[in-house]
Amino acid sequence: MTVQEAVNKLDELELKEFALGHAMGILSYDGATAAPKKSYIPRGKTMGCLAGEAYKLTTDKSAVAILDTLRSHADELDDNTIRRLELREKNLKEMRAVPIEQYVEYTELMNEADSAWHEAKEKSDYAIFEPYLRRVIDFTKLFAEKVNPDIAPYDYCLDKYEEGLTMQKAEAFFSALRERIVPLIARVGAAEAPDESVAKVLFPIEKQRALSDILMDKLGLPRDRCAIGETEHPFTTNFTPDDVRITTHYHEKAFLSSMYSVIHEGGHALYELGVDPKFSFTCLSGGVTMGIHESQSRFFENIVGRSRGFIDNLYPDLVRLCPEIGKYSAQDIYRAANKAQPSLIRTEADEVTYPLHIMVRYEMEKKMINGEVNTAELPEMWNAYYKEYLGVTVPNDREGILQDSHWSGAGIGYFPSYALGSAYGAQYLAKMREEMDFDAVVASGDLAPIRAWLGEKIWQYGSSKSPEWILKNALGAPFDPGYYLDYLENKMKDVYGI
């Protein structure tokens, strides 16, 4: 097989992998948005079949032969082909770590664990979820050992979601955060809290849907390539830059909840919509890591969406859609949207206390993977950490350990990417400020210069570069969490006058 033949075969293989992944993605999206409840029965069968086909395609000896050919001609390959080769080799190593029966068992476990988690959360009964979580942990440890026995198992987990992340780096990061966030929270706690009543006005759901349309326009999401749906848990899913979906959920008396979900998911969507289409149908398509992904979503949600300029610009639309908001000023909304207070639920947390929610999960995951705690003890440990880190008492497992879906999907190691992403975003902001009057751009309502900056430095590359390369390309300097801490302190100064 010549190099060119191998590349052609790789294109063909990845198109087939794309087709199977695309089909499974649409089946999931349909399941979450439009499908009747019992559709899970045929969907389970189909997903099992397609996942089995995908496994066979990826691990088949003809697929391995393509990689072998490319590897033996590595010095003749261009950068993109080298990156494809590396990503595939990593993935193949993971898939071949266990026999196919076990791999299928693992994918089936994720489906079952997800159902069990939903039921457990609904009933606030951890015991329903516990046996599944135990098996998820066992599988995670097994993969860690088989794929990369030379590194600590939890380092393997971290690297899975943020290429290159280790416990050492994560802990340096968290300790830098802790040093300035803990005293900041104390100062905020001593100051007068903003009035939150504007966040609780009755905002009819039909009108909130109209608000979502306005927000999507303001973010610059092209509707012919990006649709919005409704689900209990908001998420983004993507296929190519021609088809990206976001979802939100509406609560009549909590319009900020959907508003910031739309902006957050909109940030993920902008990233996916901005990837160079030449990567479509290959393994270089799509955002590179969860850390870089969350750096987009949390940038738009918080740095853009929770800014005074953005809220000022949106204010007339808010009043038009919900006249009761006219009793409040834009400044009232700004303060309500930035109220900082230790709380129970991560996804509803403010920017300042948010990283503490992540640190709780980080500490717990580390102990889970290192075997320092058994699954039966986890709820108690969760509650103790929330008391210690956030000072709040967890009333039940539903608002405690069962709140997030990640572990049911075997996403152990995912959480740190949220905090990292937030910190990356603050450093983008500092860099952008060197090149544009950021506040004026946001206040103008036309975010095109911001999209252009992120598009050029980050989005266009998809997965064709490592996250380290992308960060360096965007920042022109090493990552420094000091920017994030400066940003948080300034925000609190502005909101609380402290």
Place this chain on the structure above:
Amino acid sequence: MTVQEAVNKLDELELKEFALGHAMGILSYDGATAAPKKSYIPRGKTMGCLAGEAYKLTTDKSAVAILDTLRSHADELDDNTIRRLELREKNLKEMRAVPIEQYVEYTELMNEADSAWHEAKEKSDYAIFEPYLRRVIDFTKLFAEKVNPDIAPYDYCLDKYEEGLTMQKAEAFFSALRERIVPLIARVGAAEAPDESVAKVLFPIEKQRALSDILMDKLGLPRDRCAIGETEHPFTTNFTPDDVRITTHYHEKAFLSSMYSVIHEGGHALYELGVDPKFSFTCLSGGVTMGIHESQSRFFENIVGRSRGFIDNLYPDLVRLCPEIGKYSAQDIYRAANKAQPSLIRTEADEVTYPLHIMVRYEMEKKMINGEVNTAELPEMWNAYYKEYLGVTVPNDREGILQDSHWSGAGIGYFPSYALGSAYGAQYLAKMREEMDFDAVVASGDLAPIRAWLGEKIWQYGSSKSPEWILKNALGAPFDPGYYLDYLENKMKDVYGI
């Protein structure tokens, strides 16, 4: 390979075929309901891949070997396995009639033809669609010749949608209809037309959505197995009895349009929901032919839904949802819903003139397939037939030859099944009347006895029996279009007093 091994392999093969078909079906449904416009680009790639895989699966020599084994032990097989064998052999013959490249070209043509038809209809410009229709006709003729050179090509087309139908049977049927429908239409035309103004009241779309929920309840559609969506052209799609979808479209000033779409599609859905689940994931799942399918949808739409009892029962809900309807009586709605008048659009046509719309298409298709007309002449021929059969002048191609989607999906031969289905339904009605007080059941609002009758005689069998067997099982007598004509005459007598 033993018989048992062959059956096991067949189960495995059909599960995979199901998975690919299910994925493609959900991709289509999503494309019609939720997807952004440009998603057609990745969807096209994925559909092409999955269709190619499905073709390979079905025609692979291992699949053929299963059939060969079963065929050589035909006398040892049970009825269901025999039927599977026969259906697969017929399908295989069709797929192998042309080489794979040509088969792929044909499936691609259907995608392209569908886009072209949409554009042509939007612009009312037949010229956009004509080259695609020409290729569709050529392919249809090619398949007819390759698959079954011993029968007339248009007989091959008819059999595809209604197993066993031939031109001879169709023409006997149509001529029986013509004999009594043409004078009936003349009598109706001479009588005073019902006032239609109730059909044009402003019925807000939110309220029409609530009406759809009520209709689905009244029909007995279980919402955990049947969901409703919104599309320009209403349709039903099904996967297993655990997942069936119907769609409708809402127009603020034409509530009967959506109402009868929901009931029509609901009839299709009831059929699919009532198939014995033991046939799921095999080629015996799903309704047997389009004729039997349309006999369910048109039974519920017309015989149930356009009856005085059904409308009486629904009336309080209609007035509650749309108080302006309170100015009219249930009898006014009944008469408006049954107004008979020659018109341009098949899907909006009344029960009496409906078969004439079908006859136009039948005559044209026959000439198309027999090469008696070239595609450039078709619009003129369409308009001439509408003048001759219905006495109406077609103002443009959008409301003329471009109105239906069937030909763009290569559905030549499909239309007669609508008229046949309507006629089957009238004979079910006569049979049901022997066993229940049909009018009282409909007026009671609880259609369970009707569902039980259809479920037992028809639905449960899925595709495990031929349509002839099913009809005979339901009717206990040969099919006789006289029942249909009696029904139509009685209906018009009741509505027009003629």
